[in-house]
Amino acid sequence: MNVMVDVEDTRRLEAFRAEAEAWIKANFPESLKSKLEEYYQNMPRYPDGPDWALWKERVRDKGWGTPGWPRDYGGGGLPTPEARIVLQAFTDCSAFNPMIGMGTSLLGPTLLEYGNEEQKKLHLTRVSRGEVRWCQGYSEPGAGSDLAGLQTKAEDKGDHYLVNGQKIWTSGSRFADWCFCLVRTDPKVKQDGISFLLIDMKTPGVEVRPIRTISGESPFSEVFFTDVVVPKENLVGKLNKGWTIAKRLLQFERNATNTARRQLAGDTRPLDVVAKEYIGTDEKGRIADPDLRQRIIKHMMEFRSLKLMQQRMLDETKAGQGPSEFTSVAKNARARIQQEREELLVEIFGQQGLGWGAAGDQFKQEEIDTTRAFFSNKAMTIFSGTTEVQNNIIAKRMLGLLDHQ
């Protein structure tokens, strides 16, 4: 091991970190400081206001919304360690990346691997500059866990594809400009009849209908395609070879889930602090309910294990490799432990954790937000591949267990 190079590397990166943080602190508008949650609530729509616009403009000019992408595509052109430092610096400075969304986290990395030069130039640049929002046209009413059973068809009409069908659970589609979509281009075979198509949401025949969920919010919609004309150049990769691309994108998605902050809505304090406030303490200063206290301890320790596991995975992929099947392990662990946290929080709140509607005299904002997150995060073990689908992936791809012969 070359220790000298390591030391030099570390010094250089530390200097870069200081530089990045200084820039963010100097340029992040003061008025946006507490808007992080609002921003995430609004995802994937860009919020309004002059300060939002200013912040976006500044980050755009620096290419730091996508710091690791090539400059030719509007990115920052930074090597992986520096790019990671920029993204971390947003968080550490209580700021946020204004470009973040499915374009930066899902479509972008996928196009970098599978897109042709024209597609990369056009679409990556728009994402880097924050000009276009993307949504994900994957699930269908009849194709959830069995995603490859999808039926939305794209027929070859010579100079274009004609798309007909329906997508569901399409997050953010109400505000999206474009949709990356899995379509059936060969009905005779399953995985090998799927293609990866980019569709402009403004094309005639595209209709979006919001779905109201158990949390009372409508984060996703149904999307209907009726005789939608899509130019041939919007096909990514080869015809009928979309399944490989789709799976790669799902790895990026699980990875994004593992690091997402959206799930930390509501009361974000440590559970023991919240419990002491709501339940009180015994003569030794411990949480007064001994059974709940035990479960909180167990949960908090497991949460810490999760953090260590995530750190380990980060260290292991530091060499610049993309996410692997390990993302399935991380996704399952993260989703379960996060849901346990919200189950515990609602229990700790007692009936204060059961409020519905707007916050006010009776229910605090954190209580209402926690209850909402409790409901919406029930999706964590379902979206981007259910726990059961991830377990199939772990068993087959990681442990080498076979299907029935």
Place this chain on the structure above:
Amino acid sequence: MSLLTEEQVMLRDSARGWVKANAPVSAFRRMRDSENPKSFDEATFKSIAEMGWTGVVIPEAYGGSEFGYRSIGVVLEELGRNVVAAPLIGSAVGAASALVLGGTEAQKKAWLPKIAEGTAIAALAIDEGPRYAPDKIALAAKKKGKGYTLSGSKTFVMEGMAADVFVVAARTSGKPGTEKGITLFLIPADATGLSRKGRSLIDSRGYADLTFEGVEVGADAVIGQADAGKALLDKVLDRATAAVAAEQMGLAQQAFDTTIEYMKTRVQFGQLIGSFQALQHRAAYLFTAMQLARPTVDEALQAIDEDRDEVPELVSLAKAAANDFINYATREMIQLHGGIGMTDAHDAGFYLKRARVLEAAFGSSAYHRERYAKIIGM
């Protein structure tokens, strides 16, 4: 930073190679069946010492390599995978740490080189009842002239039958349960008034109960500060506990690997049992749980090497995680093997037995969760 250094990777590979060549599970089985009174094979231990693993936490000045705790963890994991019986944790980690951290120059010179070269075995004498409870130490050490007289008993001393010398936690003042009044002593096994009796446990290793009947020692037997040894004791116990957790992870990894292998060969209903989704998901849950447990152990050992303030809480996190996982992994190992796992001819029983002993050693999950909670103030 939780990844292994190049040096540690080499250590792991050499340990893996050594175990394969010198100490497969069949060697442990032979040792068990031979009713060896020391409960480990002397030739195997000699070879372990020659590999340098008895000196990994001992400074070079005293004949060790001082590679550190993460490094001994790497070795213990590999030995754990094959249930290798050797007096390493009590001697080369536990007692050695007590001397390195608190010993006088004379004590270090007298014992550390011998521990490092494997010619002497030292043991930690802590427990006094069925449960690990270092806060409740009662064994009395009364001041007599310049020295002390020890009376009382110790139980379940790991490697206690083979030990040449004991690190004994005693009470020089105060009541059991109070922090002040703990003193560590270094007492040779042949001291007058000290007797020991073997205890057979399910894992076929050597455990002893010690009886102290007016054992007289000089002031030079004290390790660290007299009457204020709690801090040193905690440090020593954290190191031994983290070492146990490392062995547990090795044991668990192999229990898991053996089980997955079995699922890939056993046929029922005309299918490999590993192709049944009900079992595939059990394997996936088990694998995920292992990924959550492993980094806690590595982090605790790393924190010890870096002498971080958070060592106590990380060690408790690691021991609770390793305990819970090894318990789960060995239960699944037996169940997924079916009838064959119930037989003595199969190795599964060795893993289950060693697992339960290590779970109780240096604290159950309940103990460590409570300790963790206290440390973080809940």
